[in-house]
Amino acid sequence: MDATFKPRDSRETCDVLRWAAAEEQPLEILGSGSKRALGRPVQTAHVLDLSELSSIVNYEPEELILTVQAGTPVADVEAIVSASGQELAFEPMDYGPLLGHKAGAGTIGGMLAANLSGPRRIKAGAARDQVLGLEAISGRGELFNSGGKVVKNVTGYDLPRALCGSWGTLSVATTVTLKVTPAAETSTSLVLSGLTEERAVEAMCLAMGSSAEVSGAAHLPRGFNGEGAETVLRLEGFQASVDYRFEALARLLKGFGGVHRLSPETSRHLWVSVRDCLPLADGAEPVWRISVAPASGAALLANLRHLFDLDAYLDWSGGLVWLKPLDGLPHDVEIRNAIADCGGGHATLVRADASTRAAVPVFQPQPDALAALARRLKAQFDPHGILNPGRMVPAV
Amino acid sequence: MVAIAMPKPDRSVMDRREEIVAALQAIVPGEGVISDDTEMRPYETDALTAYRQMPLIVVLPETVDQVSRVLRYCHENGVKVVPRGAGTSLSGGALPLADGVLMSMMKFNRVLDIDFPNRAVVVQPGVTNLGITRAVEHEGFYYAPDPSSQIACSIGGNIAENSGGVHSLKYGLTTNNVLGLEMVLITGEVIRLGGKHLDSEGYDLLGLMTGSEGLLAVVTEVTVRILQKPETARALLVGFPSSEDGGRCVAEIIAKGIIPGGLEMMDKPAIHAAEAFVNAGYPLDVEALLIVELDGPEAEVDYLIERVESIARENNASDLRISTSEEERMTFWAGRKAAFPAVGRISPDYLCMDGTIPRKELPKVLARMRELSEKHGLGVANVFHAGDGNLHPLILYDANKPGELEAAEAFGADILRLCVEVGGVLTGEHGVGIEKRDLMTDMFTEDDLKQQQRVKCAFDEKHLLNPGKVFPVLHRCAELGRMHVHKGKLPFPDIPRF
Ligand SMILES: Cc1cc2nc3c(=O)[nH]c(=O)nc-3n(C[C@H](O)[C@H](O)[C@H](O)COP(=O)(O)OP(=O)(O)OC[C@H]3O[C@@H](n4cnc5c(N)ncnc54)[C@H](O)[C@@H]3O)c2cc1C
Numbered sequence: 001m002d003a004t005f006k007p008r009d010s011r012e013t014c015d016v017l018r019w020a021a022a023e024e025q026p027l028e029i030l031g032s033g034s035k036r037a038l039g040r041p042v043q044t045a046h047v048l049d050l051s052e053l054s055s056i057v058n059y060e061p062e063e064l065i066l067t068v069q070a071g072t073p074v075a076d077v078e079a080i081v082s083a084s085g086q087e088l089a090f091e092p093m094d095y096g097p098l099l100g101h102k103a104g105a106g107t108i109g110g111m112l113a114a115n116l117s118g119p120r121r122i123k124a125g126a127a128r129d130q131v132l133g134l135e136a137i138s139g140r141g142e143l144f145n146s147g148g149k150v151v152k153n154v155t156g157y158d159l160p161r162a163l164c165g166s167w168g169t170l171s172v173a174t175t176v177t178l179k180v181t182p183a184a185e186t187s188t189s190l191v192l193s194g195l196t197e198e199r200a201v202e203a204m205c206l207a208m209g210s211s212a213e214v215s216g217a218a219h220l221p222r223g224f225n226g227e228g229a230e231t232v233l234r235l236e237g238f239q240a241s242v243d244y245r246f247e248a249l250a251r252l253l254k255g256f257g258g259v260h261r262l263s264p265e266t267s268r269h270l271w272v273s274v275r276d277c278l279p280l281a282d283g284a285e286p287v288w289r290i291s292v293a294p295a296s297g298a299a300l301l302a303n304l305r306h307l308f309d310l311d312a313y314l315d316w317s318g319g320l321v322w323l324k325p326l327d328g329l330p331h332d333v334e335i336r337n338a339i340a341d342c343g344g345g346h347a348t349l350v351r352a353d354a355s356t357r358a359a360v361p362v363f364q365p366q367p368d369a370l371a372a373l374a375r376r377l378k379a380q381f382d383p384h385g386i387l388n389p390g391r392m393v394p395a396v
Numbered sequence: 397m398v399a400i401a402m403p404k405p406d407r408s409v410m411d412r413r414e415e416i417v418a419a420l421q422a423i424v425p426g427e428g429v430i431s432d433d434t435e436m437r438p439y440e441t442d443a444l445t446a447y448r449q450m451p452l453i454v455v456l457p458e459t460v461d462q463v464s465r466v467l468r469y470c471h472e473n474g475v476k477v478v479p480r481g482a483g484t485s486l487s488g489g490a491l492p493l494a495d496g497v498l499m500s501m502m503k504f505n506r507v508l509d510i511d512f513p514n515r516a517v518v519v520q521p522g523v524t525n526l527g528i529t530r531a532v533e534h535e536g537f538y539y540a541p542d543p544s545s546q547i548a549c550s551i552g553g554n555i556a557e558n559s560g561g562v563h564s565l566k567y568g569l570t571t572n573n574v575l576g577l578e579m580v581l582i583t584g585e586v587i588r589l590g591g592k593h594l595d596s597e598g599y600d601l602l603g604l605m606t607g608s609e610g611l612l613a614v615v616t617e618v619t620v621r622i623l624q625k626p627e628t629a630r631a632l633l634v635g636f637p638s639s640e641d642g643g644r645c646v647a648e649i650i651a652k653g654i655i656p657g658g659l660e661m662m663d664k665p666a667i668h669a670a671e672a673f674v675n676a677g678y679p680l681d682v683e684a685l686l687i688v689e690l691d692g693p694e695a696e697v698d699y700l701i702e703r704v705e706s707i708a709r710e711n712n713a714s715d716l717r718i719s720t721s722e723e724e725r726m727t728f729w730a731g732r733k734a735a736f737p738a739v740g741r742i743s744p745d746y747l748c749m750d751g752t753i754p755r756k757e758l759p760k761v762l763a764r765m766r767e768l769s770e771k772h773g774l775g776v777a778n779v780f781h782a783g784d785g786n787l788h789p790l791i792l793y794d795a796n797k798p799g800e801l802e803a804a805e806a807f808g809a810d811i812l813r814l815c816v817e818v819g820g821v822l823t824g825e826h827g828v829g830i831e832k833r834d835l836m837t838d839m840f841t842e843d844d845l846k847q848q849q850r851v852k853c854a855f856d857e858k859h860l861l862n863p864g865k866v867f868p869v870l871h872r873c874a875e876l877g878r879m880h881v882h883k884g885k886l887p888f889p890d891i892p893r894f
Pocket residue numbers: 004028029030031032033034035036037049050051070071101105106107108109110111113114167168169171172173174388391
């Protein structure tokens with residue numbers, strides 16, 4: 001009996017999970033499946049589809065709080081908060097274009113399960129920094145609440161945070177409370193041209209260490225139009241403040257050559273592209289998402305260029321490396337060795353065909369003691385291994 | 397007698413005291429093991445001084461290896477361990493156990509690495525919160541979370557409590573400013589999480605550790621994010637004829653998209669106590685006083701000061717001053733920063749509560765608090781982080797008067813229940829500890845609490861790390877493991893499927 005369950009509320013979701021736990025029937029948890037091609041392929045007989053759990057439960061703009069059901073599309077949520085002049089500060093990326101799906105399909109549950117965080121991560125924090133509370137169901141079929149509906153809360157362990165980035169392997173979220181943030185009045189970007197990766201990272205780190213409140217720092221080795229390297233620093237806020245900070249930043253960076261300024265529209269457009277990995281979206285080669293210390297980003301790329309041909313760009317002031325090996329091979333071992341050599345970090349294979357994803361570790365392998373602790377946590381929340389078995393690592 | 401009971405000490409462990417002292421001395425030589433009563437006395441309480449308990453032994457390790465070996469020994473021998481930083485916890489998190497080893501981390505007091513390009517600092521857990529800022533301020537940097545106790549409290553304690561401060565509204569709590577840590581499990585295993593890069597992969601154990609109140613692991617190293625100091629800061633001091641007006645002003649500032657660096661409120665009793673103590677020039681004829689601090693580039697601060705001023709006036713501000721110098725800004729803050737000692741002058745003792753409420757509920761909660769004050773026959777002064785709804789009611793009592801501590805605790809519990817009732821939580825930044833432990837069931841169901849304890853079971857199955865804190869009832873991990881589901885039941889014919 002292969003089934004797709006489409007519960008209409010958290011009680012029905014709970015019923016499905018209780019049954020699956022009792023019968024030890026593994027489930028693939030789908031928000032709407034937009035990131036199915038991400039992570040290790042899950043092989044289960046049954047699918048738990050949460051797309052019916054889609055509604056705004058409560059939105060109070062003046063409290064900066066939003067409560068939604070987990071199956072609500074991220075795009076819907078963004079439209080609603082934007083109508084009140086607010087936004088999700090962490091700028092969740094849309095994997096659709098990179099994975100060859102339509103854009104705008106991801107759900108809030110999937111966004112949290114993947115801890116999606118875009119360019120503004122370096123200033124405003126990750127998805128997990130903005131989750132205040134949730135209602136979820138464990139792999140034992142126990143419905144629970146954790147966290148709260150206020151921004152400041154240390155009552156009990158921060159489970160909402162821990163469940164972020166767990167790819168649906170610890171519990172199924174049914175309702176989520178998020179912090180929302182006033183959107184900036186305006187934005188612009190300062191562009192430096194023709195820098196090497198090393199100089200670009202220097203410039204970005206200098207800018208991030210200034211009081212200019214840079215909210216995005218990326219370096220595109222081939223530029224926006226393939227015409228040479230461009231380094232982009234985003235400034236957001238009230239108009240007077242943005243103008244003032246632009247001048248301050250231009251002065252600070254005068255040793256890096258001439259600067260120019262993007263219009264708000266061009267700037268917004270560019271940052272969507274940086275966010276959604278559009279510079280590497282063409283083709284079918286594997287794509288990696290790598291997090292290292294910002295100052296190490298250029299060195300990592302330099303080391304890897306000696307080993308294979310690649311296309312890449314830097315976000316997060318050099319700390320986020322998007323990388324595509326051009327020969328179509330995953331090169332996981334070289335990449336992870338290079339990360340270790342430059343002070344540590346992690347690499348996720350975000351795009352590859354299913355056989356590659358089954359063959360190489362998609363997520364960064366963990367040292368033994370840490371991996372054992374993660375397994376114990378998994379065993380506590382999902383003792384029968386019914387939630388997305390094998391999504392993150394074999395047996396977890 | 398105070399209301400909160402600690403787990404019954406294990407006689408068999410206490411009887412083995414000599415043996416345990418010897419074993420610990422073999423691991424931590426010299427003066428690192430304290431077993432003399434006089435020398436242990438300073439450790440018998442933290443900043444929740446109503447509760448005192450002498451520990452079995454105090455150990456002050458100096459290396460990660462020592463921490464690891466002490467914990468492994470305690471794990472193998474069934475001895476409880478209470479980690480301790482500077483002992484400024486207001487919730488009794490570091491209260492010792494009669495049958496437990498108190499592990500002070502204050503010898504871990506070195507700054508290990510300052511990395512300006514990556515804006516990261518690596519420190520040992522006993523370094524004070526302010527010590528981090530001191531280490532980087534010569535380059536214009538600082539560590540943003542700023543608990544009022546920052547001169548004294550340790551970064552390890554900050555991690556354990558997920559501490560916040562006046563600037564958390566804009567810059568986040570500890571959890572938003574930590575990049576990595578090293579910790580030792582009760583088994584002695586050493587684990588590193590995160591580093592100078594962002595977002596550790598896999599389960600966010602870093603997030604779980606932050607706010608775990610010493611129950612999951614002992615923190616031995618911390619990597620934090622530092623920020624460049626804002627170019628400038630100016631403050632407004634605004635008095636209102638009613639707390640409703642003040643509350644509405646706060647809501648409107650935020651609704652207009654302005655996130656101030658600090659947004660603090662005081663009620664009349666707190667204003668009077670503070671003014672009598674430091675002469676900050678606070679208006680005494682107002683019901684609520686707001687301090688709004690705007691920080692950032694000068695152009696932005698000037699612009700926002702004007703906007704906040706007009707919002708305040710629209711909301712009936714009866715007294716409004718804008719700082720024109722750094723000195724004046726500091727004067728505005730002087731009263732707020734001295735609020736606790738100021739209240740300490742008007743009352744022999746006070747209990748500091750720490751609930752959070754949705755901002756809009758502020759007037760209602762203050763009104764109910766006044767009723768509760770009459771009911772319990774005790775005064776209360778309120779200072780709070782108005783921007784994020786985090787209340788600090790200070791309940792005034794006299795421990796020498798029979799029954800007053802009990803009344804104060806009952807009053808405090810009523811306030812926290814009220815916070816939960818209006819959609820808030822028991823604690824915004826001080827932690828559950830022992831103080832709010834027995835109120836957890838007012839906020840969480842049994843299933844909610846079970847999931848929390850399952851985290852504990854993954855880290856510390858024998859419940860040896862800091863037991864008696866946070867959880868009202870400690871279930872044995874084996875008991876929690878049982879499932880009550882009926883097998884074989886056919887699943888829900890009415891759920892749509894394909
Ligand atoms: C029946 C069906 C079949 C589909 N088949 C495919 C297919 O074969 N290939 C394909 O690419 N797309 C498939 N789609 C998906 C679809 O067409 C879109 O791509 C998609 O709409 C968007 O999904 P998402 O972002 O919500 O994240 P998802 O990809 O659903 O989720 C990302 C991660 O989050 C987890 N997760 C999601 N929600 C929660 C939650 N509430 N709690 C805990 N964890 C959660 C998931 O388990 C997963 O690990 C299918 C959709 C349906 C309804």
